Amino acid sequence: MARPAHPVGLSGPVARDARLPFRTHPAALDRSLDVLHDLDASAMFSLGVVALFVLAAGIGPLLEPRDPLAQDLALRLKPPLYVDAASGMHFWLGTDGLGRDILSRLIEGARVSLLVGVGGAFLAALLGTTVGLSTGYFGGWYDALMMRIVDVWQAVPYTILAIAVAVILGPSLPNVILVLGVSTWVQYARVVRSETLTQRHGEVVVAARVIGAGNARILLRHVLPQVSASIVVLSSLLVGSMILFEASLSFLGLGVQPPTPSWGNMVLDGVEPIRVAWWVSVFPGLAILLVVMAINVLGDWLRDRLDPRQRRV
């Protein structure tokens, strides 16, 4: 790919070591910490829910009252608040069709959901940012070709991609993350590209080039920090949908495979005994609803603060 023409041809050791005497817009990420000062009530509540969720995912095994995989057919489909007379054990949210404790599985499932949400968004951000930065910066035939690929990619629904991956690689947790990452990276690519285009001939980039910084250095040190606010906002909005996608994929049997509990396959577990035991699928679904709502509220709020231009849908 073509290296952009240098307005001033500097070379030699001085130029290679040249650095800008100031850091360009380090603010984007700092700003996201600053804004924590003026949280409104719903954002505050959402932050609490998300923190609780992350905590549950982080120290899961310490919180689980029972082994989430332990089956006991004598304790099948016990309702919430059930106390086992023989052992004196409490089952706060009841048990599923194999006698497993739903509360423990819910906590274990939080790890899976968090992993999928964050992992998928991270993979998508990595791919999309790389493509977005390079296409926006270099332009030319490379940009034209990549944008056509982005167009095609956007038209392929994630379910179809998931089916393809499940058939080729087999369904599993890493593959779910792979599917979600590769089916959403185009969103990052588009946003990052358009922001990079506006930076390409900006003062900062030209100044860096004048003192001889290379393309990689300009992109990573001077352009990336300026587009990072958009990446943060997009990620916060995507993590919620990733958790929903995981639920759908696992529900279809294309996602996380049993016996590993995920909120999606827990909902599936409850479909068969739906007429006699509503709690088996209602609780994991409520957990999804609560967490995704909280993430969405935080995402919207973050977008309004960091990036008023994106205040759209």
Add this chain to the structure above:
Amino acid sequence: MSYVLQRLLHGVFVLFGISIVVFGLTWLTGDPASVLLPLNTPPDQVAQFRHQLGLDQPIPLQYLAFVGRAVRGDFGVSFRSRTAALPLVASRLPVTLELMAAAILFALLIAVPLGLIAAVFHRRPPDILARFIALLGQSVAAPWLGVVLILLFAVTLRWLPSSGADKPQSIILPAIVAGAYSAAGLTRLLRSSLLDVMANDYIRTAHAKGLPTRVVVLRHGLKNAVIPVVTFLGLQITFLFGNTVVAEALFAYPGMSRLAVEAITTRDMPVIQVFVLLAGALIVVVNLLADLAYAWLDPRIRLA
């Protein structure tokens, strides 16, 4: 005209990409010869078999042969039902299309009134309520929504059937599951789009010349706010399709997605291939229609 041509070309390009994905499916899942032949087949017979199927040809040639067969509608025979894959899947297509249409209808029935109310009562209780409903819709997992609807309307109230498609009302619950996410997104979009439009000078003029609020909102506001909604529906179709797959699986609704999900468990490749191609084509066509409708609604696009 050049706009229409450009969109058409784009659609063809996307279809070309999808055909590569479909072709890749056969290759990446392993050598068809090793799948189709018994384990202890002598090597020379394997080689002969590969030659018969054209598997010894270079991959680009194999792709061309694949496209040639695909254009004639030949995707091979379903491993499971022993009938041609294309008619098998295509016969289920109308059921899926009907469900998607019902889902879009549901999304519009929810989103248009809700978005209108939210914009008219900007920042007042009805707006807050509408936004909360939209937030719920965007945060609910489709399979779980289906389970809750079954519990409520099929198990407890016994109003609607929980599976199959034998009664006319069977479509209601699956359509809600397939359309809820889009309904929420549409509500938010319509609200913000209407708020943008209502800030225009011509709206103030309409108010100033004494038109009733109802006429201002519906005739001058909504008409212009609908334009981004059309594009949104086009983009939204991929999500709507994804949730249709979930709805068909949960409600045992006899569309083509349910057939495809079954085909995955049995690794029935020809059926999966046809499904991916038909679904891709469907999305391409819907996006094309959305682009054309967009240009028709907004002369600025057409003439730009």
